[in-house]
Amino acid sequence: MPASKYHRENLRATLLELAEATVRSSGVESLSLRQLARDAGVSHAAPARHFRDRQALLDALAFDGFERLNAMMSDAAGSEGSFETRFRALATAYVDFAVENAALLGLMYIAKHAEGASDALIAAGRRSMDLAVSLVAAAQAAGQVIPGDSGRIALVVFASVHGVASLATDELLDGMSVEDATAATVELLLRAITVTPR
CATH class of the missing domain: 1.10.10 (Arc Repressor Mutant, subunit A)
Structure with missing residues (x-):
């Protein structure tokens, strides 16, 4: 430019x-x-x-990426509708960002876990998981999600959704669209964690 x-x-x-x-x-x-x-x-x-150097640029790029991801996920988690609606929106927001920004997301996670990462970057990197934990915990309080450690439940959910994104970016979905793979994963997760039989 x-x-x-x-x-x-x-x-x-x-x-x-x-x-x-x-x-x-x-x-x-x-x-x-x-x-x-x-x-x-x-x-x-x-x-x-x-x-000051290349690493500072990479850290700033990672922080900016987390801020954008967190904004998308916050909008999804705070949207109108039932727990299931917001859960689907949250999962879709993450997969959409991860697939669209695969190289950036890899950088974001590397920078977050690097020795000497700033407190601000670490906090930004945890925010998306915190949103998932809060959504699960609120649904537990409302009797919609099974009892248990909300952090562990959210971690399993996050890992599953991240897995879909990783398979999609590596072109390992065996012909299934990322939208269908996300929907199928979310449906199975909801069957596993919601109280009311689906």
């Missing part, structure tokens, strides 16, 4: 946008601050005003 197309105060956002595009098209390994500076049409030193 030529320098004339953005204001200098928006350089950070521009660099993140270009970095995400690079991760999506070429992978994390090909990401460099020097190349981003060239792509943005700025001096090689300009990115240092916002990111």
